[in-house]
Amino acid sequence: MNFIRFIRFIRFITGSIKIVFHGSKTYYAWLILLLILILWGGFGYLGQITDGLIRTHMRDSVSWAFYIGNFTFLVGVAAAAVMLVIPAYIYDWKPIKEIVIFGELLAVCAVIMCISFIVVDIGNPLRFWHMLPLIGTMNFPSSLLSWDFFALNIYLLINLFVVTYLLYCIFYKKEYNRSIVLPLVLLSIPMAVAIHTTTAFLYNALPARIFWNSALLAPRFLASAFCSGPAILLILFQILRKTTKFEIKDEAIWRIAELMVYAMFIYLFFTIAELFKEFYSGTEHILYWEYLLFGIGDNKEIILYSWSSIIMGCIAFILFLIPKTRKNFLTLNIGAVLIYASVYVEKGIALIIPAFTPDVLGQIYIYTPSWTEIRTAVMVFSIGFLLFTFLSKIAIAIVFEDYNIDSLNQKKRLPK
Amino acid sequence: MKDNFYENIKMPVILMALYIVLTSGCKNKESGNNEIDKVLNEKEENKKTEIAVEYAVEAPPFSDGTYPCTDCHANFAPNPVRRKLVDWHDDISAIFNHDSENRWCLDCHDLNNRDYLKLASGKLLDFKESYKLCGQCHGEKLRDWKVGVHGKRTGEWNGEKEYLLCVHCHNPHSPKFKELTPEPPPIRQEDIK
Amino acid sequence: MKNKNSRRSFLKNISLATFSALALSGCDMEAFDQFFQQNFKTLSKKEKDRIIKNLEIKYKEKYGKEFHVSDKPPIEGTLFGYALDLSRCIGCRRCVYACVKENNQSREPQIHWIEVLQMEKEKGIDFAHSTAQYNPEKVPEKGHFYLPVQCQQCRNPQCVTVCPVKATWQEPDGIVVVDYNWCIGCRYCMAACPYGARHFNWGEPNVPAEEINTEMHYLGNRPRKKGVVEKCTFCIQRTREGKYPSCVEICPVGARKFGNLLDPDSEIRYILENKRVLVLKQELNFQPKFYYFFGI
Numbered sequence: 001m002n003f004i005r006f007i008r009f010i011r012f013i014t015g016s017i018k019i020v021f022h023g024s025k026t027y028y029a030w031l032i033l034l035l036i037l038i039l040w041g042g043f044g045y046l047g048q049i050t051d052g053l054i055r056t057h058m059r060d061s062v063s064w065a066f067y068i069g070n071f072t073f074l075v076g077v078a079a080a081a082v083m084l085v086i087p088a089y090i091y092d093w094k095p096i097k098e099i100v101i102f103g104e105l106l107a108v109c110a111v112i113m114c115i116s117f118i119v120v121d122i123g124n125p126l127r128f129w130h131m132l133p134l135i136g137t138m139n140f141p142s143s144l145l146s147w148d149f150f151a152l153n154i155y156l157l158i159n160l161f162v163v164t165y166l167l168y169c170i171f172y173k174k175e176y177n178r179s180i181v182l183p184l185v186l187l188s189i190p191m192a193v194a195i196h197t198t199t200a201f202l203y204n205a206l207p208a209r210i211f212w213n214s215a216l217l218a219p220r221f222l223a224s225a226f227c228s229g230p231a232i233l234l235i236l237f238q239i240l241r242k243t244t245k246f247e248i249k250d251e252a253i254w255r256i257a258e259l260m261v262y263a264m265f266i267y268l269f270f271t272i273a274e275l276f277k278e279f280y281s282g283t284e285h286i287l288y289w290e291y292l293l294f295g296i297g298d299n300k301e302i303i304l305y306s307w308s309s310i311i312m313g314c315i316a317f318i319l320f321l322i323p324k325t326r327k328n329f330l331t332l333n334i335g336a337v338l339i340y341a342s343v344y345v346e347k348g349i350a351l352i353i354p355a356f357t358p359d360v361l362g363q364i365y366i367y368t369p370s371w372t373e374i375r376t377a378v379m380v381f382s383i384g385f386l387l388f389t390f391l392s393k394i395a396i397a398i399v400f401e402d403y404n405i406d407s408l409n410q411k412k413r414l415p416k
Numbered sequence: 417m418k419d420n421f422y423e424n425i426k427m428p429v430i431l432m433a434l435y436i437v438l439t440s441g442c443k444n445k446e447s448g449n450n451e452i453d454k455v456l457n458e459k460e461e462n463k464k465t466e467i468a469v470e471y472a473v474e475a476p477p478f479s480d481g482t483y484p485c486t487d488c489h490a491n492f493a494p495n496p497v498r499r500k501l502v503d504w505h506d507d508i509s510a511i512f513n514h515d516s517e518n519r520w521c522l523d524c525h526d527l528n529n530r531d532y533l534k535l536a537s538g539k540l541l542d543f544k545e546s547y548k549l550c551g552q553c554h555g556e557k558l559r560d561w562k563v564g565v566h567g568k569r570t571g572e573w574n575g576e577k578e579y580l581l582c583v584h585c586h587n588p589h590s591p592k593f594k595e596l597t598p599e600p601p602p603i604r605q606e607d608i609k
Numbered sequence: 610m611k612n613k614n615s616r617r618s619f620l621k622n623i624s625l626a627t628f629s630a631l632a633l634s635g636c637d638m639e640a641f642d643q644f645f646q647q648n649f650k651t652l653s654k655k656e657k658d659r660i661i662k663n664l665e666i667k668y669k670e671k672y673g674k675e676f677h678v679s680d681k682p683p684i685e686g687t688l689f690g691y692a693l694d695l696s697r698c699i700g701c702r703r704c705v706y707a708c709v710k711e712n713n714q715s716r717e718p719q720i721h722w723i724e725v726l727q728m729e730k731e732k733g734i735d736f737a738h739s740t741a742q743y744n745p746e747k748v749p750e751k752g753h754f755y756l757p758v759q760c761q762q763c764r765n766p767q768c769v770t771v772c773p774v775k776a777t778w779q780e781p782d783g784i785v786v787v788d789y790n791w792c793i794g795c796r797y798c799m800a801a802c803p804y805g806a807r808h809f810n811w812g813e814p815n816v817p818a819e820e821i822n823t824e825m826h827y828l829g830n831r832p833r834k835k836g837v838v839e840k841c842t843f844c845i846q847r848t849r850e851g852k853y854p855s856c857v858e859i860c861p862v863g864a865r866k867f868g869n870l871l872d873p874d875s876e877i878r879y880i881l882e883n884k885r886v887l888v889l890k891q892e893l894n895f896q897p898k899f900y901y902f903f904g905i
Binding site for chain 1: 644648650651718724726735736737738739740741758767770771772773774775776791792793794795796797799800801802803804805807808809810811812813835836837838893
């Protein structure tokens with residue numbers, strides 16, 4: 001029995017792999033572009049492997065920077081992707097299964113990118129096993145990194161399992177077992193909150209870094225994730241709706257946008273609360289906010305990032321707030337891209353760098369990402385996109401294009 | 417190690433205290449003694465204190481060829497009149513700013529035997545014990561120095577220690593600590609490539 | 610078992626790359642050995658001895674000198690404390706370079722365990738207005754005072770708490786040490802340290818053979834590799850032998866004091882009991898064992 005199941009699973013996998021290599025010219029062009037980017041970034045990363053992290057612009061004063069910022073951003077994406085399941089469930093949107101599948105696929109890719117960003121950030125990636133429970137000496141429960149390790153991996157496994165199981169069932173044209181899927185999906189929602197909270201606590205746990213030492217950090221994280229994560233899905237759903245049989249009503253998309261406005265408002269409110277407290281009380285905490293928003297002395301490199309993030313975020317907020325622009329797909333999409341970019345810059349640069357500038361002894365080292373860092377980040381993102389492309393391709397074929405075990409048996413022409 | 421250190425200094429200190437009590441008693445009796453006897457007496461005492469070193473110190477930092485002072489001073493008649501030295505030791509005159517308004521050479525150096533220093537009490541003091549002379553005014557510093565808090569000590573934190581004398585760091589004639597050329601600043605992190 | 614399908618290949622690939630990288634390094638048994646070496650704290654005496662012996666041989670090959678690598682445990686009944694006299698320090702940086710030499714810090718790229726900050730007397734202790742880059746003809750400069758900062762050897766060290774792999778810990782004599790063979794280089798400890806005391810080997814460290822200090826401690830000044838964190842260990846190779854740290858011995862003004870906090874007759878206890886003492890960033894409650902005092 002088990003052996004038969006195993007064979008069936010293997011056939012499902014081989015079938016999935018087959019579909020990945022069949023596509024239109026645009027599809028192949030996209031793959032080639034990603035491959036070129038992976039190569040270009042990979043050679044940059046190779047330099048870092050040989051020479052060490054000295055190829056980055058991180059130094060003792062700013063010892064965490066762009067990589068960890070990307071990690072943080074992607075944790076948010078991973079978390080928010082799944083949290084969309086809640087409104088889908090509450091408002092009983094028709095394609096809830098599809099939303100779960102694509103949300104979880106995005107989460108899987110985002111978590112894998114997260115882990116990759118940690119791997120490229122550490123000085124001895126080969127010693128990664130020191131962290132594994134039982135084999136190494138993991139510092140659990142003291143170190144928040146060990147919590148994050150567990151949270152991310154459990155989250156990855158849950159999502160991977162659910163999405164694989166759903167696709168497998170559709171592939172074999174049988175009903176999925178609700179008593180397996182439902183608890184796991186319900187579990188993945190608090191896990192989504194958990195990964196983002198532990199990541200926020202990772203920073204929050206350090207009294208040495210005054211900039212992060214605010215109880216509002218984790219709530220702000222979650223709120224910003226609710227802005228950026230759905231933005232990706234919003235655009236993805238529209239693409240799917242145009243190119244496949246995927247059906248989602250305009251109302252559902254507008255509802256997502258509406259929920260994003262709430263998230264943006266909460267995020268804005270938290271940020272204003274934070275700013276009020278820091279600037280009105282004017283303790284030494286203010287130094288880092290000053291650096292972020294106005295620069296210190298002639299050191300104004302960062303304000304380009306911080307203000308572009310603020311401006312993009314505000315425009316997106318207005319576009320989403322006004323019903324007319326929210327319901328216009330052009331302005332809606334502009335808003336989605338803007339909020340995505342805004343949160344990316346905020347998490348990638350504005351969250352991390354001011355915590356280290358000035359450093360703990362008041363010395364200022366101006367950090368901007370080096371080419372090696374940019375290339376490595378491009379490599380990780382391209383790998384993530386490639387993975388997401390493959391997984392979506394498989395999911396689209398199975399869910400919308402009736403690619404199933406029969407088509408494998410009948411050697412039917414594969415859908416483009 | 418630590419116990420040993422205290423054990424080592426305990427006996428000499430007791431001996432010295434006894435000796436001081438005894439000799440001061442003697443002095444009172446023979447208060448009519450002449451100058452030479454007194455010097456001899458003091459010399460005797462110095463011999464004793466030399467054996468009874470309280471603190472292991474580095475040798476006093478004499479300039480080359482200036483010690484023993486009596487090599488030259490034996491040829492001069494002692495002159496106790498306060499004045500500014502011009503022909504000899506003019507280098508010291510030039511820098512002297514150790515309460516120079518109120519003091520001069522013979523407040524610390526002995527008139528009759530230049531190889532010794534002199535406490536306010538008139539007691540002669542070997543140069544190796546110059547810290548006692550400094551301690552007359554800078555009592556608090558002496559106390560800190562004795563426990564190793566003022567000034568530099570080397571050796572073992574749990575064992576034998578070597579002290580520097582006050583005069584190793586502070587020129588007794590111009591005691592302000594001299595400025596130093598700093599070692600280079602760290603390379604700016606922007607330039608670490 | 611479905612969740613273990615091939616798409617989880619990412620992690621697998623990494624471990625695969627690991628092994629192939631090791632294979633490519635010439636099936637070097639030594640590299641293999643080093644790769645699988647366990648956390649120093651979990652090693653037996655026999656294993657430690659073997660590792661140390663191998664290190665001594667390896668260092669001799671590399672630097673052409675006899676080396677002595679110690680793993681001397683703490684002396685019973687000691688808790689090291691340090692005090693620095695702010696009224697004396699003139700900012701000459703002799704300590705910085707004595708430390709570099711004693712502890713085999715990388716010359717290029719440069720690593721300094723001690724950072725001397727120049728501050729304005731008018732402002733008092735104010736990091737935001739301090740500079741480590743001062744470079745006048747002579748020090749001290751008028752109107753300024755100097756505050757050297759190195760590892761404060763906290764009683765409550767957060768760097769240890771946050772390390773995900775237990776590669777850094779506090780020894781019974783209070784010294785916080787790093788196992789350079791176990792550190793994964795995640796730099797979480799650097800983010801956690803409020804004193805900037807932890808330093809990362811961003812590139813391959815470089816110490817000239819003629820300047821290398823051959824008296825070493827496994828948890829102290831033995832040569833490091835790129836990608837690991839290092840820090841001040843109160844000169845563990847000296848202080849566990851009864852000597853003063855080299856920054857204490859070099860200080861031309863005698864501003865640096867060191868001793869056993871558990872010994873009521875030590876100079877460090879005298880300072881704590883008789884002088885005006887402060888610790889940096891007291892509000893964080895990391896409880897440093899590095900005290901600043903005013904000797905005057």
